[in-house]
Structures are given as structure tokens and as C-alpha cells.
Amino acid sequence: MSLVEVDGLSVSFGAVRAVEDLSLRLAKGAALGLVGESGSGKSTVAAALLGLHRGTGAEVTGTVRVAGTDVGTASEAELRALRGGTAAMVFQDPLSSLDPYYAVGDQIAEVYRAHRRVSRRAARARAVRVLDRVGIPDAARRARSRPHEFSGGMRQRALIAMALACEPELLVADEPTTALDVTVQAQILDLLHTLREETGMGLLLVTHDVGVAAESVDEVLVMRHGRAVEHGPVASVLGSPARTYTRRLLKSVPRVDVPRPRPPAGAAPGEVVLEAVGLRRVFGRGAKAFTAVDDVSVEVRRGETLGVVGESGSGKTTLGRMLVGLLEPTAGQVRRDGVAVTGVRRDVQMVFQDPVSSLNPRRSVGESVADPLRARGERDPAVRARVTELLERVGLDAAHYDRYPHEFSGGQRQRVGIARALAADPRVLVCDEPVSALDVTTQAQVVALLDELRRELGLALVFIAHDLAVVRQVSDRLAVMRAGRVVEYGPADGIYRSPRDPYTRQLLAAVPALDPSLAALRRAERREAAAR
């Protein structure tokens, strides 16, 4: 008998079919990856394994058996015993997934006591033990901390500790590393791997990131629109995909090990349009002063893309905001065409990360794009004509002028954001994580659009991102940031081919490899490095 048996599972939320006739098996101790883009139904399947759709109004048909329990017909008590006892779930966002009001250790103890008849004291001791097991330093003391006192990686470890508390046979991990930095992601994936080796528990890993799956599972099931597209051993599915969709998905995945296609010959680098000279930015005062950006000097040339890469807290966003003039530097200069400037200028515009929150939900997208034009004093019908042109330029339908942001997909919204930035006729676009909220296929399209705009309009781009692979695919030159400083700066391909700085090397080594055997090799290297 398999640990997990799913047969003909369908889940609908009202008129929406999230999962359609899905079947899968997971043997004891095996690891299966559910891979798909947003809306593919992968998280819905994960939730169904624990019967989490019960009572939500979702319509579930088909059978789901986990370790012998029929999740569909199980009583409330049986279901509670299954949840956290036999099968434990690790959620995506480790900050919001823990109760902010209670100590981390107490929360784990609460879960333990829901399954074992033990004293509070014994449950606390168990919590400390599992926290220690997942690598929380000084676990006895840190067990008394609230979640907000933990870093993102530690919170994720704490959630995994909660999952381990009752020694489950199955671990369901729903995007467990999506909110984390790449080096922390590597640590968490390594931890999951080790735990699996030691405890022999099965793993069902839900992820949008093909690389993460390649690192962690034996088998992979690719989902699209609620259906299984392809299912097989990870090496063969990723190595020689049989289905068109899988091939397209893999093609969209940005590769950190593949150089960027060369720009057409003859495109000589233009003059320097934007320059940061010894930029420094300090937040707070006195003992609380925090230097977000420290002595950063970079330059951006016309028709060129400067990639800025770094982990959270590296200062890359602060740098971007200073380049645009949204933030005044504490020291140093921003120069445009060699002249020091302050404040926001029309010819340097910004594209923001979150296309949902950076558009006003109560205004039509046309009006949002028109804002910069109206601010300049232009009037209808000229404004309308220009906005129509801009919308078409970024690949949207001009008829979308009067629609509202919620009517668009993530990728379309980001196109609106780009159109708005273009409305001011900028020479430089500073894009802060412009594609990190998007699915890989959409990501590839937006990246292609930005590249096209750069070439055709002769724009200079600053591309700020945490994703090393995406940055490689767009950048002419690269700045690697860490703790406010640029640790490596130069032609992008050179840095990716032979990184000189140890931190850059560490970053690159942490990027999940698409090839499972390479991933195993990398893991061994990381282990060795950690042992040293």
C-alpha cells in the first residue's frame, strides 16, 4: 500500500474547477514534486491530502487516502489525528503561518499536545528538541521567542520543526522556500533532504520553481489548469519532457548557467546617462542608525542593462530609489549626463515589483497610465491617443483603457506598470523586481518586452532582482550587492562565468540546478563547505 493514493480527484470552488480528475501515488519514504504555475491547482491538491477543503464549501470528488485514512469519509476526530500526526504540512509564508502572539515553542507544544497526551512541560521539551533538530541555535532559549523575533529562514525552520513534532509519515510542503533568499532556500532544501534521509518520511513538495523540484524530489508531476500534464522520474521529465507544455515551461525557466543571447552586432554601448558616485544612505539616527547603502558607485549606459542582484536587506531597492530620486542619498551623488542632480526627474522612471499594489484599484488602467501625461499639463484627446499608443506598445489591447486593474492578470498588470513608466518618455527605467511576482512563462514575456523596449527606444535599464538566473538573462553589466555594498561589479557574463568574490560564488552555488544529478553534486559541495 502506498503512503498516498489519490484517485480521480476533482475540486471545484463554485463554478471554478481547480483540480480535474487527478490521480497520483506516493510510496513510503518517496518524494514527489507537484510543479505548476499559479492557478494550476497544485496547492489545492496539497490541501486535499489533509482534508482542508472540508467545511470551506469546496466540492471534492474522487478518493484521497493517506496512510490508510480515507480523507473524504474520515470522521472529524480521524481527520484531526491525520493532520499533524500522520501527515504534516509546511506552508509558504513562515511569518503569517505562525501566531504572532505566542512563543514559537509554545505553538509547537500546542500542536504536540493536540496529538499526544503529555504534560505541558513534556510538550515544551519536545518543542525544544525539534527546534534543535532543524538547526535553531540555542533552541531552549529561542523557543521562548515570538515569530517576529526570528529571521525568515529561522521561521521556516520553526515551521518544519512543528511538522516534525509528531514524527509524521508524510510531509506536505507548499512552496516552502518561495519567500526566502536563495542561500537560505538552499539551506532549507538541504534540511528537508537530510530529514527525509533520517526519518524516512515521504515528501510531497508543491512548487512553482522547477529548480527547487529538481533539487528535492525523485518524481515530478507537472500540472496545468487543474490537470496532470506529465508525470515521471524527475530526471526524465526535466531532461526529456514528452509534453509540449512541459517543454515550454522548461524553456521559460531562466537559466543561470546559460549566457545571455548576444546583442546584434554593431550595437555599440552608448554614453553614460545615469551614474551613482559614492552613494550612501543611512536610516535612523544614533545607536539605531542603519547604513542601507554604503559607498556604491555604478553607471548605466544608453541602450544597456545594468543588473543589480542581492538578497533581502542588501540595499538594492534603496539604491534603486536613490537612482530615481525618490530617496535622497545621505552622501554621494546621482549624476545624470555627468551633472549632479536631486529629486525626481521625468527622464528616469521606475517600474515596481508588485503590479497589484502599485496600481490604484479604483482607477482605470488608462487613467493610471495617463497620470504622468496629465501631470505635465497635457489634455484630452492628446492624452487618450498617447495612452492608447502606449498600451499597444506594451502588448495590451487599446480597448483596455477603461478597465480596472483587477480585471487583468499579473503579467498584464506589470505591462500597465511599464506603460505608465514609459508615459513620461524616460531615458532610464529602473525596474525593482519587475518579474518576481510572475509565473515563469509570464516572466519570460515581460523580460522580452523590457529587452525590446531597451533596444527600440534606446533605453537604459536598471534591473534589480534577487533571482540570479533572471538577471543573467537581461544584464550587460552586473553589480552584486551585499549588506549595502557592491561586492562585485563588471560585465555580467564575466562575473557569472568566473565570480571572484566569495559571496558571489556562494550565491551562485545556492541557485537550484535544473539537472538533478548536478543538484546532488552541489548539495554534496555545500555539505562539505558547511562541515569545514
Added chain:
Amino acid sequence: MSVPHGFLGFALRRALGALVTLLAISVLVYLVFYAAPGDVAQITCGPRCSPAQVQQVAQQLRLDDPLYVRYLHFLQGLFAGHDYSTGTSAEHCPAPCLGLSYQSDQQVTRLILAKLPVTASLALGAMALWLLLGVSAGVLAVWRRGRLEERVLTGITLAGWATPVFVIGLLLMVLVCGQLRWLPFPQYVPFTDDPEQWAWNLLLPWLSLALIEAAKYARLTRAAMLETLAEDHVRTFRAYGVGERAIVRRHALRGAVGPLIALNANDLGSLFGGAVLTESLFGLPGIGRELVHAVNVVDLPVVVGMVLLTGFFVVLASAVADVLYAVADRRTVLS
């Protein structure tokens, strides 16, 4: 429970802020009442004063001095006390001295202190009741969400919210004391005289205030708990087999504590300044009724004293609430 890092500093800063606010209020109140156009001595003394008495009051109020000197003198009274000469004898008014009421020939501070126990009895008792009723009704509505009980509770609380306190108070009094004769018509008995009679006599005033307020608390509790129940961390505990009862009690209710503290502090603070309607209705000799009286006879020092007192309690309550909030939600201290 350990004191979170930076907590003492936070509490200290908050206390300092409260002090500054109070000073600002005192300046404002002083200006409104004493720098207004009109003959201050005449107004202060009251309409029945003889010109000689008005003259004396003018002297005591130091009306010849510039305004800021008078204000500082007033402040000095608050912090150090004053000596007044009332014609033949001298009288000491200890800090915090709010001046003299020329109409009742009493020190304002003493007058207020005499009324404060009544108002405090009313406010604290009502608070205990409204928290009990309101929070339980809110929890019940959440526990029975989507069912008939919730709808009924929602209807009741909405009706409660919309009812003025004197309507409920009158109804209760007519019903309980008039028709059913379960209780005599309330008459205030000090706690120190007879605690049992104190409680029986305050029962109806407590209930009238509490029923109205409880509606507000029930709605707040329900809304805050439902909001928490929709959060990700509740999903976590559901996915870990923690029972619904524990989730509602431990996690959802916990999320309502902060908002409850904030609202309760505000309500309690302003109640200490006098529950005018309730006190008048039930004939309770508290601060609210005294204030109405003072306004009617234009007893300026008393009005000023009471306005300052209300301000003091509101500011104090909100400072205490902020500190409690920080204890309840430690993330507050960090930001």
C-alpha cells in the same frame, strides 16, 4: 512573563507624552474659559455677587496680571497648592488645587473628590458587566457563526447600539422598580457604608450602561475574531489537527485582545469624566450631575476643573491602554 526588550523605555516615553498632552489641554482649557471676552471676575463669582465680592474675586484671580502669569499661577496651584484669604480667614488649598467655587464656597478639588467615588463605582461596575456580556456575546456569535444564533445576536447588538441609554434606563427602572417591584428605586449608598446595598442600588445603572456598551464590544469582538480566523496562522493550526474550540479560544480571541483594550480604555476614560445621562436618570450624585449643575449656574472654576479632570482621565486611560497594548502585542514596541 518577561519584560520585552525596549519595553520600559516605551512605557516611559508614553508617560512623558501623556504629560505633555495634559499640559497642552490645560493651556487650551484655561484659554477657552479665562481668556474669553467678558468680565471674568463677574462670571466666576456668579450673578448674585455684590460689586465688592466681584472686586475680591478679581484680586484673587489676579486679573491685573498678564494672561501667562495667571496661567502659571493656575499651574502652580495644580502642582503646589495655594493659600486663599476669604475675607476674614485664610484657607489652604493643597495640590492639585483647581481653585475655589465661589458659589458653593468650596474648593473645587474637594468638590470633585467627593463626587468621584460615585462615578468610579458606576464606571468600573458597568465596565465589568459590559466586558463580560459583550465579549461572551461576541465569542458566541463567532462560535455559532453562520447559524441562527449568530443572526439573532447580531440583531440584538445592532438594536442595543442604536438605543439611547436613557431609554434602556427608563425601561429598566419602570419595569424592575415600578411594575415588578423587585428592587426599590435606586438611591446611592457609598460602598464604605454598606457594600451590599451599594451593589443593589447600582445594579440598574450598571445594567443600563453595560447593555448599550456591550453591543459595541460584542461587535468588535466578533469582527476581530473573524478577522483573525481568516488569517494564515489559524489555517496552520487547523492543518495540524488542533480542535476548533482551542483555535477559537486560544488564537482567535487572542487577536481581539488588542482592539478590546484600546476601545475599553477610551470608554472608561470618558466615563470617569461623568456619565451625565445615566447619573441624572438614576439620581446618582456623581461627576456628571455635578457638571450639569455647574454649567447651569455658571460655576466657572468647577466647569474648568471637571473639563480638566475628564481630559486627565482620557489621557491617562489611553496611555495605560498603549502600554497594555504593547504587553499584549510585543511587535508594537519594536516599531
